[in-house]
Amino acid sequence: MKEVTSLLFLQNVMLICSWSLDDVCDADDIKCKNPQILTPGEITYGQCYRHAALRRLLKVSFLTCLKECMKTSTCSNVSYRRDWKMCDINGNINSEMELVQEHGCFSSNISSWSKKLVACATQSCAEGYRCAVKGEEITCEIAWNRLRKMLIHVGENLDTSNTELCGQFIGPAVSGQVIITPCNTLPKGHLVKLTSVNTVPTVFHLTEVEVYGVE
Numbered sequence: 001m002k003e004v005t006s007l008l009f010l011q012n013v014m015l016i017c018s019w020s021l022d023d024v025c026d027a028d029d030i031k032c033k034n035p036q037i038l039t040p041g042e043i044t045y046g047q048c049y050r051h052a053a054l055r056r057l058l059k060v061s062f063l064t065c066l067k068e069c070m071k072t073s074t075c076s077n078v079s080y081r082r083d084w085k086m087c088d089i090n091g092n093i094n095s096e097m098e099l100v101q102e103h104g105c106f107s108s109n110i111s112s113w114s115k116k117l118v119a120c121a122t123q124s125c126a127e128g129y130r131c132a133v134k135g136e137e138i139t140c141e142i143a144w145n146r147l148r149k150m151l152i153h154v155g156e157n158l159d160t161s162n163t164e165l166c167g168q169f170i171g172p173a174v175s176g177q178v179i180i181t182p183c184n185t186l187p188k189g190h191l192v193k194l195t196s197v198n199t200v201p202t203v204f205h206l207t208e209v210e211v212y213g214v215e
């Protein structure tokens with residue numbers, strides 16, 4: 001009996017060790033390299049989506065990226081940039097969104113990974129939410145939110161009472177949207193303050209901000 005158990009145990013260990021994510025994880029990140037699942041999912045190397053991210057996480061491992069996608073409702077796949085350890089949690093990919101050749105970036109279809117990666121994966125949450133384990137319970141919590149309203153102020157310091165309102169954006173925004181706000185007047189200052197006015201305090205994602213002025 002004892003031998004049978006140890007044989008089974010050995011087989012299990014071999015199955016777990018027969019593959020690893022060496023090529024997508026940091027050399028010292030043992031947890032990322034050996035997730036406790038039997039087979040890895042699909043990974044498309046050198047290709048990523050642009051403007052498909054619902055959420056972008058920085059300084060996370062590829063494994064954390066997969067887990068976050070699995071927890072987030074409507075996440076279909078991830079794009080991961082290894083040099084920056086940057087994880088894009090991609091929502092529904094429509095026909096206009098294409099995989100773009102990008103060195104050092106790879107994408108993965110989340111349905112190809114075992115749900116065992118995440119304890120709460122069986123819970124389905126509404127759009128904008130992610131599943132979470134709180135003690136014994138599995139719940140849903142807010143994961144991301146569309147930018148609904150943004151105020152743009154120009155002035156000499158961050159105190160909005162001393163700055164002038166340049167303009168505002170009324171959303172909700174969509175993924176990849178380019179927001180252009182011309183100032184209604186010609187406010188002076190060397191500081192531009194962007195304020196997200198949302199009903200719930202969530203992270204405010206802007207990929208890039210460009211400011212144009214006249215001297």
Ligand SMILES: *[C@@H]1O[C@H](CO)[C@@H](O)[C@H](O)[C@H]1NC(C)=O
Nearest residue numbers: 044076077093107108109110
């Ligand atoms: C990402 O997900 C979309 C929608 O399910 C799919 O069409 C696309 O092929 C997926 N891409 C990868 C790299 O898995």
Ligand SMILES: *[C@@H]1O[C@H](CO)[C@@H](O)[C@H](O)[C@H]1NC(C)=O
Nearest residue numbers: 041042108109110111112113
């Ligand atoms: C994603 O993976 C699942 C499971 O392996 C597969 O059924 C599905 O066709 C894949 N989707 C795409 C778009 O490759």
